[in-house]
Amino acid sequence: MQKAHDLKEYREELRESLDNDFLRTTLDNFAVAYKAGRENAFKDMDVRSLIQDIADSKDAAAANHDALYAEFKKNAEAAGIHVHYAKDGDEANAIIAQIGKDAGCKMVVKSKSMTAEETLLNHDLEDEGFEVIETDLGEWIIQLRHEGPSHMVMPAIHLSRHQVKDLFTDVTGKQQESEIEKLVKVARRELRQKYVDADMGITGANFAIAETGGIGLVTNEGNARLVSTLPRVHVALMGIDKLLPTLHDALRILKVLPRNATGQQITSYVTWITGANECLAEGLEDNKKEIHYVVLDNGRSELVKDPLFSQVNRCVRCGACANVCPVYRLVGGHKMGHIYIGAIGLILTYFFHGKDKAKNLVQNCINCEACKDICAGGIDLPRLIKEIHARILAEDGSPIPQKLLGSVLKNRKLFHTLLRAAKWGQKPVAEGDGFIRHLPMIFSKEHSFRALPTVAEVPFRDWWQENRPYVDKPKHRVALFSGCVQDFVYPEQMQAAVDIFAANDVDMTYPMEQSCCGLPVQMMGEMKVSKDVAIQNLRAFEVEAYDYIITLCASCAAHLKHNYPKLVMDKPALKLKADEFASKIIDYSSFVNDVLKVKKSDYRSVDTKATYHAPCHLCRGLDVHDAPRELIEKGGMEYVECTEEEVCCGFGGTFSMKFPELSAELLNKKLNNVEETGADVLLTDCPGCVMQLRGGLKRRGSKVQVRHVAEIMSDNKK
Amino acid sequence: MPAKEALLEKFVEKAELVSAQVTTIKSEDDALKYVIDLCDKKEACQLLASGCEADLSDKAEALCDAKQTKVLAAPALGKELYKKLAAQGKKAGFDVIDSGMRSHLAGIDIGFTFAEYGIADTGTLMVDCPSEELRLATMVSEFHVCILPMSKIRANTYAVEKMMLTRMKKTPNYMAYITGPSRTADIERVLTLGVHGPLELHILLLED
Numbered sequence: 001m002q003k004a005h006d007l008k009e010y011r012e013e014l015r016e017s018l019d020n021d022f023l024r025t026t027l028d029n030f031a032v033a034y035k036a037g038r039e040n041a042f043k044d045m046d047v048r049s050l051i052q053d054i055a056d057s058k059d060a061a062a063a064n065h066d067a068l069y070a071e072f073k074k075n076a077e078a079a080g081i082h083v084h085y086a087k088d089g090d091e092a093n094a095i096i097a098q099i100g101k102d103a104g105c106k107m108v109v110k111s112k113s114m115t116a117e118e119t120l121l122n123h124d125l126e127d128e129g130f131e132v133i134e135t136d137l138g139e140w141i142i143q144l145r146h147e148g149p150s151h152m153v154m155p156a157i158h159l160s161r162h163q164v165k166d167l168f169t170d171v172t173g174k175q176q177e178s179e180i181e182k183l184v185k186v187a188r189r190e191l192r193q194k195y196v197d198a199d200m201g202i203t204g205a206n207f208a209i210a211e212t213g214g215i216g217l218v219t220n221e222g223n224a225r226l227v228s229t230l231p232r233v234h235v236a237l238m239g240i241d242k243l244l245p246t247l248h249d250a251l252r253i254l255k256v257l258p259r260n261a262t263g264q265q266i267t268s269y270v271t272w273i274t275g276a277n278e279c280l281a282e283g284l285e286d287n288k289k290e291i292h293y294v295v296l297d298n299g300r301s302e303l304v305k306d307p308l309f310s311q312v313n314r315c316v317r318c319g320a321c322a323n324v325c326p327v328y329r330l331v332g333g334h335k336m337g338h339i340y341i342g343a344i345g346l347i348l349t350y351f352f353h354g355k356d357k358a359k360n361l362v363q364n365c366i367n368c369e370a371c372k373d374i375c376a377g378g379i380d381l382p383r384l385i386k387e388i389h390a391r392i393l394a395e396d397g398s399p400i401p402q403k404l405l406g407s408v409l410k411n412r413k414l415f416h417t418l419l420r421a422a423k424w425g426q427k428p429v430a431e432g433d434g435f436i437r438h439l440p441m442i443f444s445k446e447h448s449f450r451a452l453p454t455v456a457e458v459p460f461r462d463w464w465q466e467n468r469p470y471v472d473k474p475k476h477r478v479a480l481f482s483g484c485v486q487d488f489v490y491p492e493q494m495q496a497a498v499d500i501f502a503a504n505d506v507d508m509t510y511p512m513e514q515s516c517c518g519l520p521v522q523m524m525g526e527m528k529v530s531k532d533v534a535i536q537n538l539r540a541f542e543v544e545a546y547d548y549i550i551t552l553c554a555s556c557a558a559h560l561k562h563n564y565p566k567l568v569m570d571k572p573a574l575k576l577k578a579d580e581f582a583s584k585i586i587d588y589s590s591f592v593n594d595v596l597k598v599k600k601s602d603y604r605s606v607d608t609k610a611t612y613h614a615p616c617h618l619c620r621g622l623d624v625h626d627a628p629r630e631l632i633e634k635g636g637m638e639y640v641e642c643t644e645e646e647v648c649c650g651f652g653g654t655f656s657m658k659f660p661e662l663s664a665e666l667l668n669k670k671l672n673n674v675e676e677t678g679a680d681v682l683l684t685d686c687p688g689c690v691m692q693l694r695g696g697l698k699r700r701g702s703k704v705q706v707r708h709v710a711e712i713m714s715d716n717k718k
Numbered sequence: 719m720p721a722k723e724a725l726l727e728k729f730v731e732k733a734e735l736v737s738a739q740v741t742t743i744k745s746e747d748d749a750l751k752y753v754i755d756l757c758d759k760k761e762a763c764q765l766l767a768s769g770c771e772a773d774l775s776d777k778a779e780a781l782c783d784a785k786q787t788k789v790l791a792a793p794a795l796g797k798e799l800y801k802k803l804a805a806q807g808k809k810a811g812f813d814v815i816d817s818g819m820r821s822h823l824a825g826i827d828i829g830f831t832f833a834e835y836g837i838a839d840t841g842t843l844m845v846d847c848p849s850e851e852l853r854l855a856t857m858v859s860e861f862h863v864c865i866l867p868m869s870k871i872r873a874n875t876y877a878v879e880k881m882m883l884t885r886m887k888k889t890p891n892y893m894a895y896i897t898g899p900s901r902t903a904d905i906e907r908v909l910t911l912g913v914h915g916p917l918e919l920h921i922l923l924l925e926d
C-alpha cells in the first residue's frame with residue numbers, strides 16, 4: 001500500500017525495507033532460486049515464440065472484448081449461470097453484496113483473487129455485515145495481519161515462520177511452534193471448519209472462456225476447489241482482461257503462467273467450471289449451485305483503446321516481473337506497488353488507483369529491462385512505466401532541477417560548454433587518479449558510496465579533430481556515436497576503439513553535431529526533451545553513407561535502436577530515417593567480434609584473469625551475450641564467469657541520483673560477486689556501468705581494475 | 719522407443735517429480751488390494767499429521783473428533799468393483815462409502831477414483847467430476863488414489879483439448895487437472911505438501 005506523500009517520504013519507507021534483514025535474505029534467495037527454477041521449467045521449449053503467440057492472442061481478445069463478453073455471457077447463462085457486468089470496483093462489490101443478501105448468506109470463504117484485492121472487496125463485504133475468510137494460506141495470513149499482499153503469487157513472502165507462529169498462536173488461542181509443516185496443518189484444520197460453515201464462496205478466474213461460458217482456475221493448495229464446491233453460492237470475480245475466445249487460448253497461457261510464476265511446469269490443480277454444477281448443500285431445491293460471474297471493467301475497456309497501453313491487457317498475473325526486478329528484490333512488494341506488485345504493479349496502480357498512489361512508484365524503475373525480458377505477455381513494461389511518469393509530469397509539472405537539465409540538454413552547444421567548464425570547476429577537488437576528492441555540494445552523503453570521475457582534459461570530439469585516422473581501402477564505413485560520458489569523461493575508451501577499427505580497415509566518421517542520446521531525460525519522464533534531442537541527433541547523421549553506426553555505450557545503443565523510431569513516430573519522413581538509423585546501430589563487441597571477426601592470433605596473451613559485467617541494455621536491450629565474452633578470450637585474457645553477471649549494477653543513469661540507497665545496495669551485491677571471482681580486471685561494455693563499478697571499487701579500496709572491453713583490445717593488440 | 723512407451727515413461731517421470739506415487743497394476747483387483755493395504759497401513763485420519771495432533775481452536779478440534787473409523791470413499795466406481803471394494807473394506811474394518819461425503823468434511827482417509835486421461839508433459843491427471851460426491855472425494859481425502867489406464871495417456875494438454883470441449887459443452891461440467899498432491903510455499907517459500915487438498919496422490923497405472 002502506498003501512503004507516502006512525496007519522494008522524500010517514499011525514500012524513508014524504502015530505507016525501512018533496506019534495514020529489514022529477513023526480507024532482504026528471503027528475496028535474495030528467491031531471486032536466485034527463481035531464475036534457476038524458471039530456466040529448468042522452460043527447458044527445451046521455444047519460450048519467445050510462445051510468449052509472442054500469447055501476446056497476439058491477448059491483443060486480439062482485447063480488441064474484441066465486447067463480442068467476447070457477449071458470447072461468454074450467452075453461453076454461461078445458457079448453462080444456468082448469472083452474469084453481471086460491473087463498471088468499477090464499487091459496483092462489483094455492491095453486486096456481490098447484493099447476491100449474498102438475496103441468497104441469505106452470512107459467511108464467505110474466498111480463494112485468492114487479485115481482482116478482489118483491486119476492488120477492496122473484503123472491506124465492503126464486511127461493512128455489509130458478512131464474515132469474510134481468505135482460504136489461501138498466504139492470503140489468510142495477511143488478512144489476519146490486516147496487510148495487503150507483498151507478491152501477486154506469494155502474498156506473505158515478507159513474513160517469517162516466527163511471525164506466522166505468533167499470529168497462529170493468537171488465532172487458535174493455543175501456543176504454536178515455528179515448524180512450517182505444523183503451521184500449514186494448523187491452517188488446514190482451522191480453515192476446513194470455515195468451508196463447512198460458509199454459505200458463499202468467492203473465487204477469481206484465470207480464464208473466462210467465451211466458447212464454453214466457463215472459467216479456469218489455476219491453484220496449488222486446493223482451496224479454490226473447496227470454495228467453489230462446498231458453499232451453496234459461488235461468485236467468480238474477474239476482469240474483462242480474462243476473456244479469451246477458446247479453450248485453446250487458455251491452454252496456451254497455461255503453458256507459461258505456472259512456469260513463469262513459480263517455475264512449476266503446472267500447478268497442482270487447474271479447475272475448469274462450466275455451468276451450474278451439482279451442489280448437495282442444504283436448502284437447494286434442485287441440487288444446482290447458484291453461480292454468479294461478476295465481470296469487472298474498472299477502466300480496462302478504456303485502456304485497451306489506447307494504442308500504447310492496450311498491451312497491459314496481456315498481463316496474466318504471474319508476478320514474474322517482480323521476481324526478476326532488482327529493485328523489488330531490495331525493497332519488497334509493499335514498497336514496489338500499491339495493490340498490484342512489481343513492474344506491472346507500478347502501471348496498474350496508476351490506472352486503477354490513481355496518480356497519487358503511482359507518482360512515487362513509477363520513479364522507482366531502474367530500466368534494466370529484466371521484467372520485459374521474461375513477461376508472459378511480452379509487455380514492454382519499462383517503457384510503459386516511463387510513459388506514465390511522463391504523463392504525471394505533464395499533469396503536475398516537472399521539478400525545477402529536472403526542468404533545468406531538460407532545457408540545457410535541448411541546446412547542445414550550451415550543454416557541451418557547461419561540460420567543458422566543469423573541467424575548470426573541478427580543479428580544486430580533482431585528484432590525480434581521475435576521481436574527484438569529495439562530492440560537490442549538490443550531492444548529499446547518501447551518494448558517497450561511489451567516487452565520481454573527473455571530466456577529461458580533452459573531450460573525444462576535440463581529440464578526433466586532431467587525430468582522425470586515415471584509412472586506405474576501407475572494408476567498412478561507419479559512423480561513431482560517442483554519447484556524453486565517453487565524449488567528455490572517458491574519451492580514452494573511444495580512442496581505444498578507433499585504434500582497433502583503423503587497424504581493421506574501418507573508415508570512420510564522427511558527426512560533430514551529435515549530442516546526448518536523450519535517455520537520461522527520458523528516464524526522468526521528460527518526453528518532449530527526449531524527442532527534441534532525438535531529432536537533433538537524427539539530423540546530425542547521414543545515415544545512408546554508413547554500413548554501421550557504432551556506439552560503445554550499451555544504453556545509448558539500446559535507446560537509439562529501440563526508442564528513436566518510436567520517438568519520431570508522428571513525423572513520417574523522420575520515422576523512415578530513424579528506422580534506417582536504428583537498423584545500423586551496433587555495439588562495440590558485436591561489431592568487433594561478429595563483423596570484423598578479429599582473431600586471437602592478432603592479440604598478445606597476457607596473464608590476466610578478467611570477469612565481465614553484462615550491461616542491462618546490452619544483454620537484454622540488444623540481446624548480445626556471447627560477443628563480449630568471446631572478445632575477452634580473443635583479446636588475450638582468461639575469462640572467469642561472475643555470479644549474476646547479467647544483473648544490474650545499480651547505475652540506471654538518473655536512477656542512482658534519485659535513489660542512491662538502492663543504487664548503493666545493488667552495486668554492493670555486484671561488487672561482492674565480482675571480488676569473489678578473484679579476477680584482476682572487470683570488463684564491461686558501457687561507460688555508465690564503468691562509472692558506477694569503478695567508483696564503487698575505489699571506495700572499497702579494491703585492486704580490481706574496471707575497463708571497457710575496447711580498452712583491453714587496444715592494449716593487447718600485437 | 720515406441721511412442722506409447724515414451725509417453726508412459728515421461729508421464730511417470732513428471733508425476734514423480736511433483737511427489738505423486740506411481741505404481742503399475744495389472745488389473746482392477748490389484749487396485750483394490752493396493753487401496754485396502756494403503757488404508758490399513760495408514761494412520762487413521764484424526765491421528766495423521768493433518769493437524770489434529772496440533773493445538774487447534776476448540777471449534778476446529780471438534781471437527782476432528784467427529785470421525786471415528788477409517789473411511790474410504792469411492793463414489794464413481796463401477797457397481798461390481800464397488801461391491802468388491804465394499805466387501806474387502808468391511809472385512810478390514812473400514813467404512814466404505816459411495817455417497818454422503820458432506821457428512822465427512824473433516825476428512826476421509828482415502829478417496830478412490832478413475833482418471834479420464836493422463837497428460838505426459840506434466841504428469842497430470844484429468845479427472846472429470848461433475849458429481850459433487852466424486853469431487854469431494856478428490857478434495858477432502860488425505861490420500862487420493864487414482865487409476866489411470868495406460869492407454870489414456872496423451873502427450874500434452876492440446877491433445878486432450880477436444881475431449882475437454884466435448885465434456886464442457888455437456889453442461890454443467892466440473893473438470894480438474896490434478897498434478898501431485900496439494901501444495902503450498904506460502905511460508906518462507908518452503909514447499910509443504912497437503913494444505914487444503916490431499917496429502918498424498920497415488921497413481922495406479924493400469925495395463926490395458
